[in-house]
Every structure is written in structure tokens, then in C-alpha cells.
Amino acid sequence: MAELNGMTGKIARVDLTSGTVTVIEPPEELYRKFLGGSALGVYYLLKEGVVNPDVEPLGPKNMLQFMVGPITGAGANARSVTITKSAYNFISIATSGGQAATELKFSGWDGIQIVGKASKPVYIAIVDDVVEIRDAAHVWGKGAEEAEMILKKEVLAETELREAMNRDADLTPEWAALRPAGRKGLGEKRLASVWVIGVGGENQVWYANVMTEGARAHGRYGPGAIMGSKNLKAIVIRGTKGHRLADKARFLELVNAIHASEKNDYFWRSYGTAGIGARSAYVEDAYPIRNWQWCCWSDPKNASMEGPWMDAASFVHKQACPNCLLKCLTTTEVTSSDPLLDGTMTDMPDWEAMGMVGGNLGFFELEGKTPSDPFGGTHIDQAENLAKLQFTTFLHDNYGLDYIEGGTLLALLMELRQRDLISVDDLDGIDLKWGDVHSVDEILKKIIHREGVGDTLANGSWETAKYFADKKGNPDIMKYVVTTHRYGQPAHDVRSPADKNAMEYVTVGRPSEHTGGGGAGFKEGDWAAAIAGQNNKCATDSMVSCSFPGGHFAGKTVDLIKAATGWTDFTEEDLFNVGARQYAMTRLFDIHTQQLTDPKEQWDKLVPNRWFKDPLPNGPHKGAIAYEGNSDKLFNEDLPAYWKTRGWTEDKGIPTQETLKALGIDDVAGDIAKQHL
């Protein structure tokens, strides 16, 4: 096979049951269709039959994939993407920044596909072409952070460690006499990168992440649970082969141009997503407070959720993904008068953490106050509240849990307690109240170990609501779970017209994804523009690149792919079609694996009750509800119109055979689509 550029042309398929590794060599034509990353991963789920309903998400037949794309490596940032069937039985695609993505490319692989189940805990060590399955008994049961640091030193490139050679006779006599007894340390290089699960993933909490670098996560739809179900603790990678490019000079020229532009990006370079908290609350009225009962504080001094304020309170250091100048991750040391929290080393909060395990858990009001009351405290009180949020972020990171779904779950339980719909006994004696970080700490321990009620809670917010609705014989309980498509809604509301549009969450290819794109198009009812935005996001996840510096890539993306791959005839339309293919495939995946007969009723309409029933109680958009209250228009006019624009059927949203043929994916998706027309 001719050698590829940009991509390596090799995927490692690791079967943990048999302990074997086979090399998959996708033809170049597949890369042109899917690029790599998320779209290629979804293709393999269909091709290998993982889409079939008889493949149990947590069983050995499910396939977990880690993928990178043609610009991952020397590109202007680095992300990896996990693709698998989620424990929730829908598509799971999650991306993460971090150096492990570049290491995978540098080791000569475009991806790793893991099938089967190991008989005991293992980790996969990759050094270039050598893929080993190693025992992980020493790190099983350890937190994601500790396990990562232990495993990082166990994988070295072959030049980085040899037997000791220097004898005392090789040194001067004086020096030899001073030589420290025993080795201080050989094998000091720490250039390997690690993808690891926490205890949450080991015990198959449905929303468990795959973590890296302590605070970065393949954060949604539970790839960590799938990894745990395979007894796989971690993947450790050290690559020394570099990234092969068709036109290196042109590629680096484009990367440097992106860097020059990023260097002036004060927003990301200052505080990352931590810079937008107060804006979301006070301007957009779309910030989750107490399970979305409020989206704004009536007192603008209530919480200073702004970058500069949090920087002054706790930020320590900024960390960048490889080759990115935006350095949007900020590390922190938590300072608090509460000894449980004090001294915790963690990150930020980033935007989603601020909302989902911050405001949403009632951390920002003083005791006895509601978000409608004056704050009544000082800046030090605010800093104490921030510490609670940061500690909860740390717990989720170290246990390896998605704090968007996790925050949704905890807030649901708190609201059910607030309304007295469940009792303390229902939560095994844990009195979960707004703002109580100690009870959050206790309940999370139960969840990650699946102890008592934690065994139910570990299946996520929707299953938990259903469990309590059944147990209490009270279907009203389902009204308080804020999930779209059974997965927690991220920290952007759709009731306020200033933030997201309801159609965005209804149509997005991954349940409840907040970075799906197309926002402006949805607001204007311009479905073609909305679809272009969504497709663009899929292409970004297939390259694989980050969406945060998207503006700096504008006009350069196609050129980057051309310079990397050498496909001189690659066009914007090809890029667009990568997304169109992924959308058609994920739509069919969700319908087929769940065997939905009426997708609109069983899937598309699974949105939070709160959207249409609970108007915003305060703030600049007081009184607003989703889609101006017109759910009938959303589901019966606009959704079919959107489907039609995509080339899908108007009644069920099934991609037509013509559409699949035009996209060139009728071979993997045609038969599935026929079954559901």
C-alpha cells in the first residue's frame, strides 16, 4: 500500500479476551470519506455490527475506539476522540485534549479499537509498533490522578532506559567517594501519555470518563464505563515516529499563521471558558441554578463567576494542549476554611463545571437564601462557595465521572428532596441539600462503588428519576429530570432566547451535546445553515481538532488537510460531507440499537419538561420558555423541515437510500435504514 500522509494508515485492534492485537489497514478511500476521528469511528461501529441491538454496551462484543485524525500530531492543537456504544444504549462520541493524542499519532497509529474483555485488570502499553497488554493490579482501585502518574513512568521509549554502565573507576576518585548510594533515578524521562479511568469507570458508572493529565476528559456518554467493563484501566503511549505530512513547509506555515492569530486572542488566553460565567447568568439568563429552577441571580453581586475574580481567588497555572497557544486550562489550589476542601489540587472550574456542579447544586447562595434573594455575604463567602464547586470538580475528575450528567443527577436528587418527593431514607440516610458539599462527597462515594442506592444512581439521572417515579408511584418525578435524549443537559439553557435554541439539542447528533454547532441557523430557522454548522463540528471532530480555536482556523482548514494528506482536490464540500455522513450514521445508530419504531415519540421528544412548563422566574429574560412555548411547531413543522433538508424522511427522520448513496455510505448504512423506513 502506498504510504499515506497525515494519517498512518494503521489501526490497532486489541482483543482483550484472546490477548491478541491485529492491524487494520483502512484503504485511503475510507480516509477521504471520513478523514479519521469520530466519523471513521462511527463507520466502524456500523461495519463491525456494534450497532446491532444484541451487542450489549457493557458486554465483551462492544468496541471502544480511540481515534485521531490527519492533522493530529503537528497540527495547531491536539485532541483524541472515543467512539463506542454508550451504556445508555446510544452513540457515544467524546473528545479530549491532551498530549496522548499526539503520542498516538507519533507512535504510528490512527486509532486503537478494543474488543473483548480481559480476565483480570490490565492496561495497554504502546511504544511505537509494540502494543502490549500488561497487568494493572497495582493501579486497579486507584483514582485517575494517582494511577496516571504511576503508569506514566512505566512506559519509556527504547532509548530511554538501559542497564547501568558507569563504575566508580570511571569517575575521579574524589567524585566516586561522593557518589550517592543506590540509584537516585534512571529512566527519568516522562514523555509517555496516559488515558485512564477512575474508580467510577472500574465499577461501570454509566457516565464514567476516560481521563488524561488529571483534568482532561473524554467527558460524555461514558466511554470510561465501557473501558471498565473490559477490565481495562489505562492506555499508556509513547511514540517516536513523528507525523508524516505531504507538504510539511506549507503545513507548518499554516500552523504558524494560526498561532500568530491565537497569540492575540485575549479571551481564551486569559481565562479560557472561565471567562463567561457571569455573562451567562446576568446577560443571557441561561445559567443552571438549582436544577434549572433559576437561570440568573436577582442580585448581580451574588456570585462573581468571572475569570478575573476566580483568578484572584485561586488560579495557579495555565496548561496548553500540544501546539496550542490558547492554554485554556487553568489549574488551581483550593483554599477554604473547610478542611475537607482546603488544599485540593484541581483545575479551573471551566464553563460546564461552573454551571453543572456549581450553580446547579446551589453552592452559590448562603444558607437560607434562594437565588431570588439578595446575596447578603462578602467576597470571602463567595470564595468559600467557589471552593465547594472546585472540590466537586476534583471529585468528578478523580473518580472519572462526567460532571454534566453527574451535576444533572445530583441536582435532580436535591430538587426531589426540596419538594419532599423522596426522603432521606431513600438516599441511604444522606441528607442531600442545596449547597451541601459534604453530602455530595458522601453520595458520590456510594455511586462510584455502586453501594446501596448508589447502584441505581450510577445508571445516570434518567434511570434514577424512573426508579424513584416507580418506587413512589409518582410519575411527576420525571418532570424534574433535566435531560435531553436521556442524558444531562449541559450548562446552556434553551428557554432564554439569548442562549441555545431548543432545536439545537433536539437535532444534535450526540444526545444533549452543547458544542454541536449551527446555533445561529437554528435561531433563524435556516436549516441549511444549521446543518452546515453541525457538519462542520463533525469534521472538526474527525480531523481531530478543537472547536475553541475554530475562528483562528477559518479559511485554513481545507488547506491544512490538503497539506497534511496531499489530496490536492479536497474541497470544502468534502469536509461538509464528512459531517453529513456522521449525522446519517449516528441517527441510524441510535434508532437501530434501541430498535425504535416511532423515533419522534420515543426519542426526539425526550426533552426536559421544564423547557415548556417552567418559565424563567427572574433575570433579563424573565418569563421566557423554550421555542416561545410552541412545542407543536418544533416537533411537527420545524423538525420535519430540518430532516427534509438533511435528505431524511419527514416522518421518522430516516436517511433515504438516495441520500446514503449520494454520501457513499449505502454499503454500511443502507440495510439498516431500510429496516426503519
Add this chain to the structure above:
Amino acid sequence: MTRVERRDKEPEPTKEPKQPSGKISRREFLGMTGTGIAGLVIGGVVSREAFPKQVEVPAQPAAAPAAAPAAGEVPAVAEALAGYTLVFDPVQCTGCMKCAVACSEKYGAYFHPEETKNTVNLEYSRIRPMRFQYVDVLNTCHYCELMEWAEGTNEFPCQAVCPEDAILTIPEGEGESGYFGMGYKWIDQDKCLGVDKCWRCAEICEDQFASGISFDPISRKAQVCSRCGGDPECVKVCPEPLALQWVPMGRNGRFYAHTPTEYAELLYRKMYNVRREL
């Protein structure tokens, strides 16, 4: 309600800018102050990226006489400096890898122009940021010399244990401009036995000092930072103010030398008040 619009650009001048008349603007003054301070410390030449924001000089009318270079402007010809060292600030360094990419591009092309024509490979880099959780350590050679009064020699430790005398110090006036010379280290490619026969230099470094030696993946010979012969590429590309500086070596380089894990353990204590053993 009045609104204040954000301005991304300087407003267009409404009248002709004044001719330079010996009077300097506040902007220029600030820029010059910066260089003045730097000049005091490091003896005349500003480290190029230490003050990365170029002072914006108001557009000169076409008729203006060709003046002396404006304050803050980078001299066209870089000057190679002897007796300098790299100092990094682990709080400012974000671990973005730009230094490693620049270094590997430079030396990969120097040693293996054909093999690296189409490949970006950080293995040729003499400087490697290492990402520990929440801390970043910039790993490179620190130029530590042994203490003659205590250790019987003032050689570099790697030099002292090299059986082939392959680790050279290229004096000022020799070497290749932009790559080696000016009193910095260089590996004699003919003499070095390569990692498959010998790794004494790397071993002694990691055993007692730091982790400044790596090995070329093609030739298998040792690699060490030659400070680009006094004009290091990494400093030029570093995007973070003061994260990586090129400063006169105040003392024996072994005072900068700690293994990457020692650095990281110290940083956990300093930055987060956390004790960790790596």
C-alpha cells in the same frame, strides 16, 4: 443608556501625525524602558521574546527620514552570545511544545534532511516539555560542571564519563553559526558510540544531575542542547512572556540541574502545597 464599544484597533488618526521631533510618545517611552531594564541585566542585548509584544510605532509619513530602529525592534542579525543559559519559569510555561517543535525541526533538518523532509518528529528536539499533572517541566541540558575542589575535575559530568571524548566544548570562533560554537556543547558524531553500545552520559546525568541527554532515533548518537551556538531557536518561538529566557549563566549550571521528577515534586509543593512522590 450609553454603550462603550470594544475597540480592537487603534482609531484612525484624524489629522496628520506629527513629525518626530525628539519628543517621544508615552508608548515608545514604555517600550524603551523595558529594553533599558533588560539591557542592564543582561549586558546590552535584549532577549528576543522576553518582551514579545512589539511596540507599535505610529505609521510614519512617507517623507519621514529613515530613523534609527524604533524602540523594541528586533535587530535583523541575531547575535550569538557566550556564557548564557536557558532559564524557564514553570508557572508561565504552558507546556505547549512550540520550543520542542522548533528545535526538532532545526536539528532534524540539519542531521537528516532527507528523512525529515516530510516529517515532524520531536525526537530530534534537545528541549522537551514534560507534562506532569498540573505542572509542566521544561527538560533540557543545564550545563552543570563538576566542582574541581570536591570532585577532582571541572568537566561536564557527561564529558567526564564519556569513554570516547565525544562530548566537545566548541570554543568561540569555531563551530557553525546558528547551530554550535561559542563555548557550548556538541556531540562528535564520529566518536559517539551510540545508545546501543554506550549510554554513560545519559546515565550519569539521570543518576546525579538532570535528564539532559537523549538519542537520535536514526543515527542512535547522543543529543544534547548546543544552545544553537548562542542564539537558541526555542527562546525565539516561545509564546509566553518570560516563560523561557536566555540569560547570562550566573553560576555553575548544576544549580539549575534537577531531574524532571525532582522539579515536578518541588513544583507540587510550591504551587499547590501538595507533597507527591513520583
